[in-house]
Structures are given as C-alpha cells and as structure tokens.
Amino acid sequence: MSGVLTQEDIDYILAHKDDSYKPNIIICTSICGFFSILIVLLRLYSRYIARGRLRLDLSDVLFLIAWVVFVMSDVSFAVFSAYGGGRHFLFVENLYALQIISLEMEVVYFFTITFIKCSILALYKSIFPQHRFHYLLRAAALFVCAWAIAGSFVTIFQCTPVSFLWNRNQTGFCINYGASLLVFGVFNIITDFVILAMPIPLVRQLNIPNSKKRILIILFAAGCSACIASIVRLVFTLSIGEIDGPYTAVPAGFVSIAELTMGLLASSIPTYGPLYDKFIRKSAVPSGxxxxxxxxxxxxxxxxxxxxxxxxxxxxxxxxxxxxxxxxxxxxxxxxxxxxxxxxxxxxxxxxxxxxxxxxxxxxxxxx
Known part of the structure; x- marks a missing residue:
C-alpha cells in the first residue's frame, strides 16, 4: 500500500487487526544486542592477550563508536514497538513518535555502517604499510562518509515539508523513499565487496605459505556474511515509506539489525587471532x-x-x-x-x- 489507503486496504487491515510483529521485534533486538556485546568483549579480550594490556588503536576506537551507534539503533527498534511499530497503520496511536523513531533508526543505520567500514579500513592501514594502498583506503573512507551523509539527508527530507511525514492533513509531498533506499543499498553492497577485495592482492604477495595466505583471505572475506544480509535487505526496502509502513517495513528492520550485527562480527574476526592461539591452537598441539x-x-x-x-x-x-x-x-x-x-x-x-x-x-x- 502506498499513497492513500483504499477501501480495500482498510477492509484488509480491519480483517487482520490482531497482526503484530511486537514479540518478534523484542526477540530480534534482544538476541542481536546480546551477540553485539559478546563480539565487543571478545575483541577487547583478544587485544588484551596480544598486547599484554588493553591498548586500543584507531580501528578499535572506530569499532567501539560503531557499536555504541548500533546500540542506539537496537534500542530504538525495541522502543519502536512500544509506540505501535509492528502493527497496521490504523491501530497506531502516536504516529508522530513512530515516524521520529523511524527517521532516527534510518540515520543511525547509515552511520553504524560507516563506522564499521572505517574501522575495517583503519585495520587494513595498520597491517599493510604500502603508501599507495593507504591512498586507496582514504578514498574509500571518504566515499563511505559521503554515502552516509547523503543517505541521512534523503532520509530526513524525504517529505516536504518534513512534518508531512506524520501529518497528512497539510499540503505536501514525499519522494519514493523505498526506491531511494534501493539505490543507496546497491552502493552499500558495491563498497562492501570493494573493501573486502582490497587486501587480497597484498596478501597474495606475502612471503608466507599458501595455506596461511588462504586463511588470511578467508578472514578478510568474512564480511561476505554482512554482504549477504545487505542483499537480503534490498528485497524489503521498497516497503519502507508506505502508508502501512509501521507494519510492512518491520521485516526490513529485522534484516537491518541482523546486518549491523554481522558487520560488527565481520570487522572483528581478523582481530580474534590471539583468542584462537590461546584457546584452540594451543589445546590442539600435543606435548611430546x-x-x-x-x-x-x-x-x-x-x-x-x-x-x-x-x-x-x-x-x-x-x-x-x-x-x-x-x-x-x-x-x-x-x-x-x-x-x-x-x-x-x-x-x-x-x-x-x-x-x-x-x-x-x-x-x-x-x-x-
């Protein structure tokens, strides 16, 4: 449903008045929130093992900022259900609060993705000393930041005036926000694959056994899980911005939270080497x-x-x-x-x- 509700749409909603995603939202936010905390703790503990003390570099700081912003998104999605999110449009009592929370969630999504990617780029910079490669990293970081700013701007000003988003009793219009998110989603996926592929040529040039090269490539390519979630999210973006968005856009929210969680994990997997050495490889080596x-x-x-x-x-x-x-x-x-x-x-x-x-x-x- 988009634009103005028809009588057929109203009849359908009234026939499904008990439909609600609220329990699913609570479960999704709780699980993803728990795993995000676990991901952070494992990363910090791995840094402690490797360095003998808790000393953070730029990639760790950017990662922690991404996690804090993610928590804001996760909590907002849970609060979203308290104001009618997950129910059909006709049963939303406070549409203003619901739309404000929706805007905040979308803006926070853009910046969470940005900090995650910048954390990965900073990690590359600390590993590979080639100056030409550093120029590529800076260019990628600038593009990702520009992408986040543009996406946030379109999100906030998707309707003119902005208040038309929650008050349709005034004169105004809105763009096809779902289509714009589709475009931003495509660029997001492209940058995901570019960032994941950037270190592969350098890893192949390392003077190490091929088996270790494959392990390193697999570690850097772990972000493919987040790429898959980004692709799945594209399927649901067209439902965002509809009149019945409080209900139809919730599946996109599920995928977004899962995508951000997997992004946090993908950016941390390359830092888990000391954990592997301490708890897995050490126990696998026989004494003799x-x-x-x-x-x-x-x-x-x-x-x-x-x-x-x-x-x-x-x-x-x-x-x-x-x-x-x-x-x-x-x-x-x-x-x-x-x-x-x-x-x-x-x-x-x-x-x-x-x-x-x-x-x-x-x-x-x-x-x-």
Whole structure:
C-alpha cells in the first residue's frame, strides 16, 4: 500500500487487526544486542592477550563508536514497538513518535555502517604499510562518509515539508523513499565487496605459505556474511515509506539489525587471532619430545642449538607468543634461524643476505 489507503486496504487491515510483529521485534533486538556485546568483549579480550594490556588503536576506537551507534539503533527498534511499530497503520496511536523513531533508526543505520567500514579500513592501514594502498583506503573512507551523509539527508527530507511525514492533513509531498533506499543499498553492497577485495592482492604477495595466505583471505572475506544480509535487505526496502509502513517495513528492520550485527562480527574476526592461539591452537598441539608444557600457563616451546666445530653456530626456536611461568622468559610462535660466524674469537650474527656464510661448508658438504 502506498499513497492513500483504499477501501480495500482498510477492509484488509480491519480483517487482520490482531497482526503484530511486537514479540518478534523484542526477540530480534534482544538476541542481536546480546551477540553485539559478546563480539565487543571478545575483541577487547583478544587485544588484551596480544598486547599484554588493553591498548586500543584507531580501528578499535572506530569499532567501539560503531557499536555504541548500533546500540542506539537496537534500542530504538525495541522502543519502536512500544509506540505501535509492528502493527497496521490504523491501530497506531502516536504516529508522530513512530515516524521520529523511524527517521532516527534510518540515520543511525547509515552511520553504524560507516563506522564499521572505517574501522575495517583503519585495520587494513595498520597491517599493510604500502603508501599507495593507504591512498586507496582514504578514498574509500571518504566515499563511505559521503554515502552516509547523503543517505541521512534523503532520509530526513524525504517529505516536504518534513512534518508531512506524520501529518497528512497539510499540503505536501514525499519522494519514493523505498526506491531511494534501493539505490543507496546497491552502493552499500558495491563498497562492501570493494573493501573486502582490497587486501587480497597484498596478501597474495606475502612471503608466507599458501595455506596461511588462504586463511588470511578467508578472514578478510568474512564480511561476505554482512554482504549477504545487505542483499537480503534490498528485497524489503521498497516497503519502507508506505502508508502501512509501521507494519510492512518491520521485516526490513529485522534484516537491518541482523546486518549491523554481522558487520560488527565481520570487522572483528581478523582481530580474534590471539583468542584462537590461546584457546584452540594451543589445546590442539600435543606435548611430546622437543616440547615443554606447564599446567599453569599451558604454554609450549621448543629450542634447538646446532654448533659445528668452532666456526659456525645456528639456533632455531619456536613456541607460543605468551609469557612463560618464569619471569624473564618469553616464548614465541615465530620460527627463526639465527646463524653466527666466529671471527677472531667473537661470534658475529650473519644476516641471510651475507655472502660470506654459505649454506654448506666448502669441501665438506655438511650443514654448518
């Protein structure tokens, strides 16, 4: 239904006067609110594990702002049901309050998406040092911010005058707001896929095993879940702005809240590495020869020293990136081959590119 209600529309509404999405709204907002809190706590705890203290960078700050704005949207959607949201138009007692809340929810949606995407872009900037890539990140951030400002402007001024949105007893008109949201939704999906694809070429250039490259790409591509929700949301956008919008637009609200929740999760998954190392990978590594484990810290570590004669020395160390139970001992999960050469009685570390130290000792064919 759009424009003016016909007698057929009124008859249909009266025949379905008991229809209500209110219980569904409460369930949706409660579940998404709970998971959003869990996502935030896991991210903060992961940062604490990785850094030894709770130190936040720009991506974390932008993420927390996005979460605060999301909470505003989630609470507003719950309050929406208290003013008649989820029921048919004829049974809404306070249309003014309902429309104000609807406007606030739409504006908050735009800015939540923006802060989530800017958080992801800031995370990319902290990972990849290439200056050209940073220029692309700034351009993407500017586009996303412009998208949010334009979407908010169209939302607020969809009717002229603005009061015509809740008071149809005056002269005015409204644009096809559902169609405009469809356009903004298409640009939202395009930017989603662009942002997700941006780090893939850089990851493929990393000098790491292909298996780790695939894992990194999967982590960065985790945002596809939010993209799917954005696509689903497009199906419901045309119902927004209708006369019977208090009822017909509620499914779009469900998808919007779910989309924002998945966006929070997608932007946090790449930061969950320390949690994986602490609770999953560590428990999956068996203790055995060449490793040591403690019940208190559950850390594992290996250290091997190789020395040949008095000229060459090599050391390989490995372990988890945690602090061991004994003060002053740090165990790492990074493998490093350190080579030294004895020059005039002093052991001097030889870099990989140093041509004075060959992989095999001439004339022996053995590893030094």
């Amino acid at each position: 020869k060449g490793s040591s484990a403690t019940n208190e810290s559950n850390t594992i570590g290996n250290s091997y020293n190789y020395t040949k004669g008095s000229q060459y020395s090599g050391q390989i160390s490995a372990g988890q990136s945690t602090i061991g139970p004994n003060a002053g001992i740090r165990v790492t999960d990074q493998f490093e081959l350190v080579r030294h050469v004895n020059r005039n009685g002093d052991w001097i570390r030889v870099e990989d590119e140093d041509e004075e130290l060959q992989l095999f000792t001439p004339g022996t064919g053995s590893i030094p």
